[in-house]
Every structure is written in C-alpha cells, then in structure tokens.
Amino acid sequence: MQNKIVNYEEMYHDRLVNIWYRAVCQTHTFLTEQDIQYYHNMVQNGALKEVEIWVELIGNNEPIGFVGVDGTKIEMLFVDPDYHGQGIGSRLIKHIEKLKGTNLKVDVNEQNEGAHAFYKRYGFVQTGRSELDGSGRPFPLLHLELNKQTRH
Template sequence: MFTIRTSRPDDGERAVEIWRRAVDATHDFLSQQDRIAIEEMVRSFLPQATLWLAADANDYPLAFMLIDNGHMEALFVDPACRGTGIGAALVRHGLSLHPRMTTDVNEQNGQAVGFYEKMGFRHMGRSPVDGQGMPYPLIHLEYMGQGFGRRPISF
C-alpha cells in the first residue's frame, strides 16, 4: 500500500537516490561519463523540485514524478518496487491533473517506451538528441486516452 503526496524539503536526498538506482537499473545505454554529468545536474535541481511522491505506509518515498505545465519531465521508480503498479498510479494521478499530459522517453529505454504505450501514450515525434544535446534520441509522447491508463485512479 502506498500514498501519493507532494514532496517536502527533507525528501530531496531520497529522490536523488531513487533517480540513481532507477537510472543504474534501466539506462545502460548511457556512457559512464554522461551518467556522472547527468547526476551532477540532477543533484543541482531535484532536491528543490516540487515532486509527486509515492510513499509506503511509513511515508518512505518509493517513486517520484515531476510535471511541469502538463509535461511529465520525470518518472522514476526504485527498482525494488518495479512491477508493483506504483509508476502507473503516479501516471494516472498526473493524468487526473493534466488529461492530455505529454512526456519524452529515451528511445533506447525499450521498457519505458512499452510502459508508456500500455498507459495510452502515443508517439507524437522524435528528436535525435536529448534535452542537453547529447546523442540519446527522445520519443515525444502524448496521452491519447487509450490503454490501461484510463482505469479509475486508486491507490
């Protein structure tokens, strides 16, 4: 069982830890040098960002989502909690706030691409580089109201 809540200042380090663990488990396409540089950037902003957190019964964060103006900038789940529905619940929560939510996903992260497609997101375009101009292509997605993302929100 978990709840979804907004982040607090004391959640910052745990959010970075979730990010690190999730990236290490799913982003094997990153070069080690790029992985280190990205973590430095993440550490500079993530602890202060307003996030949606999925927390366990002891209020310990297990996953987070960052939405900016209807665009999901980030969704990261601690690898120990993958497959439990936490990521889908966060996305459904985001969709309750932004019914036409958009997001970008690394093309090389096939598991994430499949997850978003199952949630009802559809390809709207592609960029050959990521937001920092690095050679990690992005697929641009928009929620189109199909898939299991239309299930009622329940936590």
Template sequence: MQIRLATPDDAAALLDVWRTAVLATHGFLSAGDFRQIERQVAQDYLPHSPLWVGCDEGGVPLGFLGLTGQQVDSLFVHQRARGQGVGRALLAHARQVAKGTLAVDVNEQNAQAVGFYLRMGFEQVGRSPCDDAGRPYPLLHLRQACGG
C-alpha cells in the same frame, strides 16, 4: 500507497530513487554522462522542482513524478519497487492533476519505459535525434491517446 508533494527532507531519498532507476534502465548512458546528469539532478532538478512522491505505508519514497502543466517531466521508480504499480499510480495521479492529455519525452533506448508508456495508453507523435542537452540519446515524444 500515499502520493504527496515532495519536501526538502526528501532530497536524499529521491536522489537514491533516481540513481537506482537509471542504473536499472539506462545502460546506454556513458559513465561521464551519468555523473553529469546525476549532478544536475541533485543540484538543480530535485531541490527546485515540484515533485509528486509515491511512498510506502511507512512514508519511504518509492518513486517520484515531475509535472509541468500536462508534460510529464520525470517519472522514476526505485529499482526495488519496480513492477509494483508505483509508476502506474503516479501517472494516474498526474492525469488527475493535469486534467487533460498528458505528454512525455522518453529515451528511445529505454525500452522498458517506452513499453510502459505504450501500455499506459500513450502513442508516439515525434522523435528527436538527441536529448534536451544535445547528447546522442534520441527522445521519443509521446502523447496520451484519446481516451487513454
């Protein structure tokens, strides 16, 4: 798998990655919240955020990761590529880029993501009752365990 920085030409493919990943793992979102978040992702996040993209041999995006310093802002893997090491490879890349202990906030109701991060050596260091927009989706604050 190739990992590279996203380009403006990736926007549609990355939105598809986001959409399939969220539909597969975020069954707790209301339909209205899904539409609102999707609009924000498409209009604000994807076009304006530096993202690392994991691509197959043909250059097709399979997943992406957003990183600010040592904070993982986003990590999404296309539904068809789940379980194939894409998330693991992107997270390993983030560790190299960040050169330090990574942190991430993850929806508590997304058991698959919580399990993934725990397997990747993260531990819970806090919890918020709502997401960053004040919606009733609790966030777990995770930090890479020492040596993780």
C-alpha cells in the same frame, strides 16, 4: 498501511536522488558511467526544484517513486528498482492525470525500451522524435502524448 502520494518536500531530496540514480543505473543501460554522473549532478543540484514533484510513500513514509511535471508534461518518472512492476509508475501518472487532465505529454529515451513499453501500455502514442536529448546530448528522444482512445 496504504501507500500515499504527497507533494515534494525538501526532506525527500536525497532519497529521491538515490531512487533516480539506482533506477537510471538499472534501466538506462545505454548510458556510460560518465553520462550517468553528468545527469546525476543535474538531479542532485537543482533539477528536482525546477518541476512540480509528487512522491509515492510506502507505509513507513519512505519514498519509493516520484514524478515531476511541468504543466502537462511529465519531465521525470522514477521508481525505486526494488518496487518495479508493482503499479507505482501507473499510480503516479493517474495522480497527475487527476491534477492536470488527460492531455499529458512525455519524452522518453529511444534506447530505453522498457520505459517506452510502459508508456505505450498506459496509452501514450508517439507524436515525434528528436535526435538529441534536452541537454543537447546524442540520446534520441521519442515524443509521446496520452491517447485516451487507446487507454486501458
């Protein structure tokens, strides 16, 4: 059975929050447990409803990753840690590219070197930097834009 990408439905909410939590614990090693709980509360209580969400489902219709966008800006991209390195993140971005065009933007935590490397491999280039994250917390963000010339 082939994986498929579908639009968000409420029935996926708790599984997506779980994917978010497990992925953040594994990849955002610069966050304290208190920081993770702060963001977890935001994701659990509404952040998924504030953006357009697309979910990749494995053959048994179980979510294994998701991307959230606001217009052409990727606001979140998380893959179940059990499925890291299998092309899910790239497939989700390609899906968004088909829907929104190639003028995509994303902010990535400066300390999340794995995510920065992932977006760079995909063809995103840094266009700016902020000292604080979107919640005003001291986690610098790198502002990236998709550059079709460097795209693989």
